[in-house]
Amino acid sequence: MSPNRRDTLKLMMAGPCMAGVSSPLFAQSIDPVYAAYEAASAHDPWTLITRDAPAEGFDSAARRLHGSLPDGLRGTLFRNGPGRFSRQEWRYRHWFDGDGFIQSWTIGDEGVRHRGRFVQTDKWRNEEAAGRFLVPALGSVPPNPGGLTGPDDMNVANTSVMMLGDELLALWEGGSAWSLDPDTLASNGARRWGQGLDGVPFSAHPKREPGIGIVWNFGQDAMNDRIILWKISPEGELLQAGLVPGIPGGMIHDFVITERSLVFLVGSFRFDQMRLPFIDSFSFRPDVPMIAIAIDKNDWTQKRVWEMEPGFLFHFGGAWEDADGTIRLDAALSQDARFADGGAYAVMRGEPVAESDSQTRHSLVTLRNGRAPDVQVFSTDFAEFPQVDMRFTGRQRNRTWTIAWRPEQIRSATRIESRDLHTGQLDSFDHGDGIYVEEPLFIPAPDSRNEGEGWIIHTALNTHERRTELHAFNALKLSDGPVVSWQLDHAAPFGFHGCWRQA
Numbered sequence: 487m488s489p490n491r492r493d494t495l496k497l498m499m500a501g502p503c504m505a506g507v508s509s510p511l512f513a514q515s516i517d518p519v520y521a522a523y524e525a526a527s528a529h530d531p532w533t534l535i536t537r538d539a540p541a542e543g544f545d546s547a548a549r550r551l552h553g554s555l556p557d558g559l560r561g562t563l564f565r566n567g568p569g570r571f572s573r574q575e576w577r578y579r580h581w582f583d584g585d586g587f588i589q590s591w592t593i594g595d596e597g598v599r600h601r602g603r604f605v606q607t608d609k610w611r612n613e614e615a616a617g618r619f620l621v622p623a624l625g626s627v628p629p630n631p632g633g634l635t636g637p638d639d640m641n642v643a644n645t646s647v648m649m650l651g652d653e654l655l656a657l658w659e660g661g662s663a664w665s666l667d668p669d670t671l672a673s674n675g676a677r678r679w680g681q682g683l684d685g686v687p688f689s690a691h692p693k694r695e696p697g698i699g700i701v702w703n704f705g706q707d708a709m710n711d712r713i714i715l716w717k718i719s720p721e722g723e724l725l726q727a728g729l730v731p732g733i734p735g736g737m738i739h740d741f742v743i744t745e746r747s748l749v750f751l752v753g754s755f756r757f758d759q760m761r762l763p764f765i766d767s768f769s770f771r772p773d774v775p776m777i778a779i780a781i782d783k784n785d786w787t788q789k790r791v792w793e794m795e796p797g798f799l800f801h802f803g804g805a806w807e808d809a810d811g812t813i814r815l816d817a818a819l820s821q822d823a824r825f826a827d828g829g830a831y832a833v834m835r836g837e838p839v840a841e842s843d844s845q846t847r848h849s850l851v852t853l854r855n856g857r858a859p860d861v862q863v864f865s866t867d868f869a870e871f872p873q874v875d876m877r878f879t880g881r882q883r884n885r886t887w888t889i890a891w892r893p894e895q896i897r898s899a900t901r902i903e904s905r906d907l908h909t910g911q912l913d914s915f916d917h918g919d920g921i922y923v924e925e926p927l928f929i930p931a932p933d934s935r936n937e938g939e940g941w942i943i944h945t946a947l948n949t950h951e952r953r954t955e956l957h958a959f960n961a962l963k964l965s966d967g968p969v970v971s972w973q974l975d976h977a978a979p980f981g982f983h984g985c986w987r988q989a
C-alpha cells in the first residue's frame with residue numbers, strides 16, 4: 487500500500503468521528519435509562535450482567551463448588567466485555583458502549599484466581615479523570631460530548647481478547663487493538679503496527695492458521711464499501727496489509743478462513759448515512775440480500791460472490807473448502823438485526839430481551855461455484871457464540887459448541903450445546919433457570935490430537951446467589967455436567983469473548 491493510500495484510509499476512517507455533536511435534551515434532567523436500570527436491578531438479579539464493575543477491578547480467589555481439576559487443565563482464561571456503563575447517573579444506551587473490562591481466571595494446582603481490570607484506553611483515562619463520559623460511543627451520545635480527532639478517541643477495547651506472542655491484545659473493531667501484560671493485565675497502550683497503519687480498524691475476531699500460526703484479520707470502512715485485510719506473523723509482526731474495495735458496507739463483525747480463502751458474509755444491516763451515535767448510520771434492509779464473499783488468500787483481488795436471503799449475523803463457527811472450491815461454513819444466522827438495534831438497548835434498561843432479540847439459529851451454509859447458496863438450519867431453538875476446536879480452524883471438522891436457549895426464555899441462555907455438523911447429533915447441558923451462561927471456549931487437552939479432545943469452559947451468572955461461576959466440561963460429554971465448577975463471592979459483568987493461555 488502506498489503512503490498516500492494509507493493516509494487516505496486513515497482519514498476516511500477517522501472522518502465521520504470528527505463531526506461535533508449537540509447536547510442531548512436530557513443533560514439537565516434525570517436520565518430515564520439510568521432510572522429504568524436502577525429500578526429493574528432492585529428486583530431482577532439478571533441485570534447484574536450489565537452492572538458497573540468497580541474502577542479498581544477485582545482480585546479474589548474462587549471457591550470450588552464441586553468436582554476435581556482434570557490433569558492438563560492449567561492456564562488462564564481471559565475474557566473481555568463492557569464493564570463501565572454509567573457515570574454521574576447517566577447510563578449508556580447500548581450494551582456495546584461500555585468500557586473494556588478484562589477478566590482473567592487462572593487455574594492452577596493451588597486453586598482459581600479471578601482478576602478484573604479496566605483497559606486503560608485514552609478514553610478510560612480521560613473519563614476517569616473528568617468523572618464523566620466525554621465522547622460519543624457506538625450507540626450513545628452522552629451529555630455535553632466533545633469532538634473526536636479519530637476512532638481511537640472513542641476506543642473502548644471491549645469486545646474480545648487474543649494472545650499474540652507474549653502480548654495480550656484487547657480487541658475492538660473501530661480502531662486499534664490495545665496491548666496488555668497478560669500476567670498483570672496492565673495496559674501498554676494502543677498496538678502499533680507501523681507502516682502508516684496505526685489506528686486503522688483491527689476487528690475483534692482474528693483467525694489463526696493451525697500449525698503455522700499466521701493470524702488473519704480485517705478492519706471495516708463501511709462508509710466506503712471496503713475493508714482492510716491484515717496478515718500477521720505468529721510473533722506479532724505485520725506481514726501484509728491492504729485495502730479490498732467492493733465489500734458492501736454492512737456491519738461486518740466476524741469472518742472465517744479456509745485453506746485458500748477468507749470468507750465474509752455481509753448482512754442486510756447496511757450503512758445508510760453518517761449519523762451519531764454511529765450505529766444509527768446503519769439500518770436493516772429486508773429487501774437487500776446478504777452477500778457471501780470469498781477472497782483468495784494469495785491474491786486479494788480475486789473474489790467469488792454469492793447472494794443469499796436477507797439476514798444478519800455476528801458470529802461464525804468455522805469453515806472449510808473442498809478441492810472443487812466448495813466452501814462450507816457454520817454460523818449463528820438471524821433473519822434481522824434486532825439484537826444490534828433493539829435487544830442491546832433493552833439490556834441497558836434492565837429489560838428482558840425477548841421481544842427485541844435476534845432469533846439466531848445455528849446454520850450450515852454451503853457455497854458452490856456458480857450455484858445459489860444452500861442454508862441448513864439445525865434447530866428451531868436459538869444459539870449464539872459458536873466455537874470450534876481451534877486446531878481445526880479452516881479445516882474440515884465435525885463439531886461446534888454454542889450457547890442455546892428456547893424462544894420462550896426471555897432473559898438469556900442457560901444451556902451449552904455441541905452439535906455434529908454432519909449427523910446433527912446433539913450433546914447438551916442445561917444449568918436450569920437462573921444460571922445464565924456466557925460464551926463457551928474449547929481448550930484442547932495437552933498431547934491430544936483428535937477433534938474435541940479437551941474441555942469446554944464457560945463463565946455464568948448464578949442469579950439465585952448473585953455470584954459469577956466458572957464451569958469446565960469434558961467437551962465430548964457435555965450432558966454429563968461440569969467436571970469441576972468454581973464460584974466467586976460476587977457477581978461480575980458479562981463479557982463477550984475470551985481466549986486461553988495454557989500454563
Ligand SMILES: [Fe+2]
Nearest residue numbers: 739800801983
Ligand atoms: Fe463478537
